[in-house]
Amino acid sequence: MPIIEALTAAKAALDISGKISDLVNRPNIDVTEVRANVHQMLIHLVNAQSGLSEAQLEISELRQQLDERERIRAIEADLEIEPDGQYYYRKSERSASKQIQYCPVCWGDKDKLVPLTHSAESTLFECGIHKTKYCTKVYIEALKQQQSARTNRRFSRA
Ligand SMILES: [Zn+2]
Numbered sequence: 716m717p718i719i720e721a722l723t724a725a726k727a728a729l730d731i732s733g734k735i736s737d738l739v740n741r742p743n744i745d746v747t748e749v750r751a752n753v754h755q756m757l758i759h760l761v762n763a764q765s766g767l768s769e770a771q772l773e774i775s776e777l778r779q780q781l782d783e784r785e786r787i788r789a790i791e792a793d794l795e796i797e798p799d800g801q802y803y804y805r806k807s808e809r810s811a812s813k814q815i816q817y818c819p820v821c822w823g824d825k826d827k828l829v830p831l832t833h834s835a836e837s838t839l840f841e842c843g844i845h846k847t848k849y850c851t852k853v854y855i856e857a858l859k860q861q862q863s864a865r866t867n868r869r870f871s872r873a
Pocket residue numbers: 818819820821829842843844845846847
């Protein structure tokens with residue numbers, strides 16, 4: 716913990732400053748001893764400064780992580796699963812009449828909002844990253860009708 720190192724060094728510097736004060740108040744000042752203690756005090760001050768710099772860096776990194784978590788939490792609170800297609804949409808966007816569909820897998824995997832591409836009729840959506848398809852009831856119904864039409868044709872030919 717850089718902050719503990721900084722505090723320890725600052726306390727050591729303070730202790731030495733007291734010692735220096737004693738030394739200079741003596742009738743016969745020992746310049747060599749005073750100089751050695753001042754030097755020692757400076758070393759502690761440099762250590763305190765570097766500990767504080769490290770602590771500042773650590774705090775700013777933690778703040779960034781916290782901001783990122785809050786951003787993710789805010790998006791999560793805004794996301795809703797569309798029952799007809801099982802994709803995500805944002806409540807705020809829908810209430811602003813924006814129709815954007817998002818991939819639930821990409822959000823779950825990397826906290827990334829990836830808009831889905833859609834068919835001309837907007838009944839089928841697809842993630843451009845991992846190619847998963849999200850089908851609406853209208854799309855599934857149309858698919859069933861195509862298949863039964865094909866089966867009927869086959870039977871009528873036979
Ligand atoms: Zn995806």
